[in-house]
Amino acid sequence: MPRLSENALSVPPSGIRRIFEMAAELDDIIALSVGEPELPVARHILDAGAQAWNDDVTHYTPNDGIALLRTAIAAKLRRDNHYLVSGDQVHVTAGGAQALHMAMSLTLAPGDEILIPDPGYATFTMAPRLLGAVPVPYPLTPDGGFEPDVEQLDRLVTPRTRVLLVNSPSNPLGVVYGPDLLRGLLAFAARHDLWVISDEVYEYFTFGARHVSLASLDADDRVFGVYSLSKTYALTGARVGYLVTPTGIANTFRAAQESIVSCVNAPAQMAAVAALEGDQSHVTAARERYRRNIEAACALLDELGIRYQRPGGAFYLWIDVSHADEGNVSAWAEKFLVEQRVAVAPGVAFGAAGEGWIRICAAGKTGPLLTALGRLPRP
Numbered sequence: 001m002p003r004l005s006e007n008a009l010s011v012p013p014s015g016i017r018r019i020f021e022m023a024a025e026l027d028d029i030i031a032l033s034v035g036e037p038e039l040p041v042a043r044h045i046l047d048a049g050a051q052a053w054n055d056d057v058t059h060y061t062p063n064d065g066i067a068l069l070r071t072a073i074a075a076k077l078r079r080d081n082h083y084l085v086s087g088d089q090v091h092v093t094a095g096g097a098q099a100l101h102m103a104m105s106l107t108l109a110p111g112d113e114i115l116i117p118d119p120g121y122a123t124f125t126m127a128p129r130l131l132g133a134v135p136v137p138y139p140l141t142p143d144g145g146f147e148p149d150v151e152q153l154d155r156l157v158t159p160r161t162r163v164l165l166v167n168s169p170s171n172p173l174g175v176v177y178g179p180d181l182l183r184g185l186l187a188f189a190a191r192h193d194l195w196v197i198s199d200e201v202y203e204y205f206t207f208g209a210r211h212v213s214l215a216s217l218d219a220d221d222r223v224f225g226v227y228s229l230s231k232t233y234a235l236t237g238a239r240v241g242y243l244v245t246p247t248g249i250a251n252t253f254r255a256a257q258e259s260i261v262s263c264v265n266a267p268a269q270m271a272a273v274a275a276l277e278g279d280q281s282h283v284t285a286a287r288e289r290y291r292r293n294i295e296a297a298c299a300l301l302d303e304l305g306i307r308y309q310r311p312g313g314a315f316y317l318w319i320d321v322s323h324a325d326e327g328n329v330s331a332w333a334e335k336f337l338v339e340q341r342v343a344v345a346p347g348v349a350f351g352a353a354g355e356g357w358i359r360i361c362a363a364g365k366t367g368p369l370l371t372a373l374g375r376l377p378r379p
Contacts, residue, residue, distance in 0.1 A: 016034060096228030112162040190220055306321075315363040319360060
């Protein structure tokens with residue numbers, strides 16, 4: 001039979017999904033491997049989506065989203081992210097994952113290189129490979145507070161480097177970058193004439209540290225902002241995100257969008273309008289719940305003597321199990337799942353620098369979270 005494309009064959013399988021699928025075959029599992037908020041979606045959001053279905057709002061929309069939603073997004077960016085955009089800079093996508101894919105599609109050609117965080121979200125590696133581009137990891141280490149080192153980034157740049165990808169708040173690390181670091185990263189990008197893709201999917205979930213949008217500091221119009229409603233509003237299955245682009249890219253985006261999904265489904269877009277314009281108290285409540293979960297989890301890990309990274313944002317814990325995994329955290333996570341009935345994401349699912357670490361999701365109930373952590377092997 002004919003051979004599949006080299007680009008498709010080069011995309012690595014997700015180590016997170018491997019655990020997720022194994023867990024689906026087992027009973028009595030505490031599932032902490034996938035970033036899935038457990039809180040219910042706010043009723044006014046569900047009602048808006050249901051009303052759209054009942055009113056037969058089921059036809060094509062513009063490639064970059066209905067005007068009502070794009071206007072709501074622009075207002076949210078001005079209010080919460082502290083930067084101004086025109087309507088032509090806002091593009092609705094099928095979740096944050098497609099926003100990432102579109103940003104890379106618009107900035108990378110086959111053979112081009114993109115600097116990605118390691119550890120970092122698995123799609124940061126998968127998406128460029130599907131495009132025939134080359135992901136180049138920049139290590140984030142405990143000694144450096146899991147923050148990028150600009151001098152090290154300078155050493156990774158080659159004539160093929162086109163894009164720097166930045167993720168704050170970080171998945172899987174929970175690190176939140178301050179404005180001085182962000183300005184340093186923008187200066188680095190300007191020095192090497194790079195595009196910057198800023199993944200800000202966890203923007204509303206910070207605990208003390210203030211989230212700063214990279215585009216609010218951008219004087220050169222080089223930042224692509226990636227956002228999602230999935231985590232903020234617990235709408236993971238609705239698949240609504242958005243990409244905020246530099247100026248002058250709208251027509252190119254629309255042509256590319258037409259070739260992939262044409263547009264995001266209309267009822268989900270109407271639900272997104274309600275999410276952005278409606279009462280936000282449920283978002284505040286979710287953030288407080290995640291903060292309490294993380295505080296309780298950190299207290300238990302301290303008691304157990306297990307090393308971890310205390311998160312400043314997102315809703316994950318990055319935990320060191322190198323004392324128990326015998327140098328193969330993927331195999332250890334599978335064994336831990338079978339023997340202890342706890343699903344965790346192995347750190348290498350986020351890059352080679354994740355060996356010896358696991359990521360657990362703290363967006364569920366507190367009791368099962370603490371029970372699962374109590375099953376971790378002590379040093």
